[in-house]
Amino acid sequence: MNQQLSISNRLQRIAAYLPRKPHFADIGSDHAYLPCYVCLIDDKAKAIAGEVVEGPFLSAKSTVKANQLESAIDVRLGDGLAVVHHDEVKQVVIAGMGGPLIKSILENGIDKLGNVERIIAQPNVDAKAVRKWLHNHGYEIVKEEIIEENGHFYEIVVADKMDIPQKLTEKEFMFGPILLLNKTTAFYEKWKTEQDKLYYVMKQMEQASVPQTEKLDRFTNELTWIEEVLHDEERDNES
Structure with missing residues (x-):
């Protein structure tokens, strides 16, 4: 074998x-x-x-x-x-x-x-x-x-x-309830990449001839969450 x-x-x-x-x-x-x-x-x-x-x-x-x-x-x-x-x-x-x-x-x-x-x-x-x-x-x-x-x-x-x-929140569904409690280097790197992708998609949507208000609002909310968790890394580095 x-x-x-x-x-x-x-x-x-x-x-x-x-x-x-x-x-x-x-x-x-x-x-x-x-x-x-x-x-x-x-x-x-x-x-x-x-x-x-x-x-x-x-x-x-x-x-x-x-x-x-x-x-x-x-x-x-x-x-x-x-x-x-x-x-x-x-x-x-x-x-x-x-x-x-x-x-x-x-x-x-x-x-x-x-x-x-x-x-x-x-x-x-x-x-x-x-x-x-x-x-x-x-x-x-x-x-x-x-x-x-x-x-x-x-x-x-x-x-x-x-x-x-x-019982999970929408934020926990997105990032993972366990991952949010144990943010690793890979976690932060992944979400920096996702942040860049979301910026690009939202920019394209804003320039579209047909507005997609509901989806844009959802992405805006998700982007806020991403910025929040990435801010956690900055705090960890400062401490």
């Missing part, structure tokens, strides 16, 4: 949020690097690697076979959570795609989440949409992290099923 499987820091950090002896589904598994990595370091782990596209599906099967993990990882071809049977897994990982797509996968497969104790999402954009879906469906955000890799910032959102609903 190949114990030297090399995966990105992003995937290693996602793997770190799985418990010992997990039984999880990795949706959009691509080459199945994450399930293979987890099952190589934890011989009690079981995984489903789901892929909707045949090319990555075949690549995933090849990776699993190369690491002699056929007994631990089941590679399945299908759309989203359709690859999972009812009450089959306890954790779900959906990483490396846009927030709206992650939200759609969760919504379309909501009947498969009955036994799912933890959802680990890594949206490339619009983490707010994911946080709102989790919040509205009985999952509490318990851990969050921002990492920078190859010039990109990635947010990891970890949510556990809870009986008592979590």
Whole structure:
């Protein structure tokens, strides 16, 4: 068995949020690097690697076979959570795609989440949409992290099923309730980048022939929040 499987820091950090002896589904598994990595370091782990596209599906099967993990990882071809049977897994990982797509996968497969104790999402954009879906469906955000890799910032959102609903503000949906409490260098760098993007978009909207007042008001509010959290960095540096 190949114990030297090399995966990105992003995937290693996602793997770190799985418990010992997990039984999880990795949706959009691509080459199945994450399930293979987890099952190589934890011989009690079981995984489903789901892929909707045949090319990555075949690549995933090849990776699993190369690491002699056929007994631990089941590679399945299908759309989203359709690859999972009812009450089959306890954790779900959906990483490396846009927030709206992650939200759609969760919504379309909501009947498969009955036994799912933890959802680990890594949206490339619009983490707010994911946080709102989790919040509205009985999952509490318990851990969050921002990492920078190859010039990109990635947010990891970890949510556990809870009986008592979590109450979050719009600002917490946007930045992340845990991230707001633990602002790292990567957090500040990400939001400086987002601030620049928002400045540009708002300038274009202001010059448009058809006014988009409602959207411009929302962006103005978001820009104010960004400026507030970036001001926190200035205070930290001064102290």
